[in-house]
Amino acid sequence: MSYQVIARKWRPQSFEEVVGQNAAEQTLRNAILQNRIAHAYLFAGPRGVGKTTTARIFAKALNCIKGPTVTPCHVCDSCKEIAASNSIDVLEIDAASNRGIDEIRELRENVKYAAARDRYKIFIIDEVHMLTTEAFNALLKTLEEPPDRVVFILATTELHKVPATVLSRCQHFTFKAISFQEIYDRLIMICSSEQLQIGDGALGAIVRAAEGSMRDAQSLLDQVISFCGKEVDDERVRELLGLIPQQLLDEITVAILENNASAVLRLVESLIQSGRNLQYFVRELLAHFRNLLMVKIVGEDPQLVPLPPADLIRLKEFSGQFSEEDLTRIFKILVDTDGQLRWSSQPRFHLEIGLIKIVQARRLVPLEKLLASLEDVLKPGHVQHSTPGSTLQPPLLNTLRPAPANSFPSPSAPKSSPKVGGVIDELKGQLALRSPMVSSLLEHATEIQPTQDGIDIYFQRHSNFHFEMLQSAENLQLLKEVLESVVGKHQEVRIALTDSMQGPQLSPSDRTIEGDAKSRLTERIKHNPAVQSFLEAFKAEIADIKDLEK
Numbered sequence: 007m008s009y010q011v012i013a014r015k016w017r018p019q020s021f022e023e024v025v026g027q028n029a030a031e032q033t034l035r036n037a038i039l040q041n042r043i044a045h046a047y048l049f050a051g052p053r054g055v056g057k058t059t060t061a062r063i064f065a066k067a068l069n070c071i072k073g074p075t076v077t078p079c080h081v082c083d084s085c086k087e088i089a090a091s092n093s094i095d096v097l098e099i100d101a102a103s104n105r106g107i108d109e110i111r112e113l114r115e116n117v118k119y120a121a122a123r124d125r126y127k128i129f130i131i132d133e134v135h136m137l138t139t140e141a142f143n144a145l146l147k148t149l150e151e152p153p154d155r156v157v158f159i160l161a162t163t164e165l166h167k168v169p170a171t172v173l174s175r176c177q178h179f180t181f182k183a184i185s186f187q188e189i190y191d192r193l194i195m196i197c198s199s200e201q202l203q204i205g206d207g208a209l210g211a212i213v214r215a216a217e218g219s220m221r222d223a224q225s226l227l228d229q230v231i232s233f234c235g236k237e238v239d240d241e242r243v244r245e246l247l248g249l250i251p252q253q254l255l256d257e258i259t260v261a262i263l264e265n266n267a268s269a270v271l272r273l274v275e276s277l278i279q280s281g282r283n284l285q286y287f288v289r290e291l292l293a294h295f296r297n298l299l300m301v302k303i304v305g306e307d308p309q310l311v312p313l314p315p316a317d318l319i320r321l322k323e324f325s326g327q328f329s330e331e332d333l334t335r336i337f338k339i340l341v342d343t344d345g346q347l348r349w350s351s352q353p354r355f356h357l358e359i360g361l362i363k364i365v366q367a368r369r370l371v372p373l374e375k376l377l378a379s380l381e382d383v384l385k386p387g388h389v390q391h392s393t394p395g396s397t398l399q400p401p402l403l404n405t406l407r408p409a410p411a412n413s414f415p416s417p418s419a420p421k422s423s424p425k426v427g428g429v430i431d432e433l434k435g436q437l438a439l440r441s442p443m444v445s446s447l448l449e450h451a452t453e454i455q456p457t458q459d460g461i462d463i464y465f466q467r468h469s470n471f472h473f474e475m476l477q478s479a480e481n482l483q484l485l486k487e488v489l490e491s492v493v494g495k496h497q498e499v500r501i502a503l504t505d506s507m508q509g510p511q512l513s514p515s516d517r518t519i520e521g522d523a524k525s526r527l528t529e530r531i532k533h534n535p536a537v538q539s540f541l542e543a544f545k546a547e548i549a550d551i552k553d554l555e556k
Contacts, residue, residue: 016224018056020080021063026183030060034064034179038068039076044177046158046175047160049160050161053163053221054219055184055221058098064159065128066078066088068125073125093124094122095122105141107138107141128156128158128159134160135167160172185218187309189223196224201236207240208230209314210317211240212243213312249290254277255291259294262336267365274358284357285348288340297321302326335364339360339364340364343360430456433461447472447475447476447481448476452465457498460489460498461500462502465504467504476501485499
């Protein structure tokens with residue numbers, strides 16, 4: 007006998023063997039037991055979930071020599087012919103290739119004749135939504151008033167394309183996608199009977215790739231056996247199915263947990279080198295972090311997280327190191343990145359930026375936590391180790407604004423010991439040779455202040471454009487490289503915008519006194535422990551000080 011594929015060999019032959027369609031199965035069994043056989047049924051649902059199989063089982067139940075019965079014998083001529091799709095009284099019609107009015111007119115003529123041998127004449131019309139409008143109209147009258155002992159079973163994967171006039175003439179059954187666990191258990195049984203050595207990881211990959219279709223899962227298992235033989239390796243299965251290796255998803259997760267942006271970028275490079283589809287990778291990563299979020303919220307629920315037990319244990323370990331807010335932010339960034347990759351001519355760039363955003367998002371601290379820490383500092387009993395005269399006066403309000411990423415004290419703060427004056431000139435000279443543009447941007451700085459570990463560069467607010475350009479990652483890196491080549495050791499480069507204090511319109515003499523007093527007061531407030539904690543927590547700086555009494 008020629009080889010029979012797994013999907014045909016293990017096709018259910020009785021109601022008990024149908025997987026995942028309990029409602030339809032029970033209703034059809036009751037119809038047979040109560041002798042309430044309708045003249046037209048419509049089975050709708052995704053591909054490969056048992057619509058045509060159930061139609062054949064129902065036909066066997068109606069025409070079995072012992073029937074109508076819910077347990078056909080499988081040995082009589084009628085049962086065997088229906089199972090082999092060659093019964094003269096059970097006709098299977100593919101509407102995709104027989105969709106015209108001529109074919110339906112022929113069917114109407116055939117309906118007039120009684121069954122040659124069996125109890126019922128049954129017409130199984132697969133993919134019925136493919137019929138033309140004229141063909142549907144020709145079928146309507148027959149569906150409404152068919153001859154005695156004729157049963158129509160219509161099957162479709164696209165219910166919305168079936169006219170309402172046809173739906174109203176049929177009993178409608180919805181076939182749902184089969185759950186992960188149900189397909190998984192069925193494959194376990196098949197593999198055991200076929201004497202296959204296959205691990206949970208490989209089976210899980212096959213079931214996920216099947217997306218709720220039992221037939222697809224069985225076809226993929228057949229393909230895996232052809233590729234791997236009787237001993238199936240997990241990674242070879244993922245390779246065959248084009249899936250992202252689980253190890254790579256785990257490595258990305260670890261890199262994110264460690265805030266390791268360089269490791270993330272190296273993993274993207276390995277994806278590029280191996281020829282992986284970057285958008286497919288993002289979608290695999292989306293599914294991975296979705297599962298992490300589900301495990302974080304509901305635990306090991308096989309309905310919400312359809313994975314083998316070993317994978318669930320690993321996900322539970324990972325999810326414990328994330329907060330729900332972390333996972334929600336990561337998922338949102340991945341969704342945005344997936345949308346950008348869809349239309350991008352440079353998908354790698356969008357993927358790299360998206361993953362770096364995820365790494366940076368892990369550094370965010372919940373606002374509630376920051377406020378709680380500040381409340382501890384501001385409690386009456388909290389000991390403040392302050393310098394004399396640094397107490398914050400009640401009538402004063404400090405107005406804060408977010409500081410730039412490379413923040414540092416304003417020019418009015420005490421300065422570090424200066425370097426040799428020629429360093430700045432040498433820096434400018436070298437920059438003019440390396441990058442005239444960066445050199446030009448530096449010329450717009452209000453002040454370049456040497457410090458013990460590098461330089462501080464200040465721009466006025468009206469030079470915001472030059473400030474933004476110079477603090478880009480590429481320009482900042484070049485500036486740092488040139489400075490280190492001049493000094494001969496590691497250097498830090500910090501860039502910031504400065505504001506001039508603008509108080510009320512005063513006379514020249516008054517303005518000088520007010521400015522000096524305000525500067526001294528600012529320094530006092532900056533050294534107050536409560537204010538310092540607030541500035542550090544929110545990465546802010548003092549923008550202005552106002553007298554609330556005035």
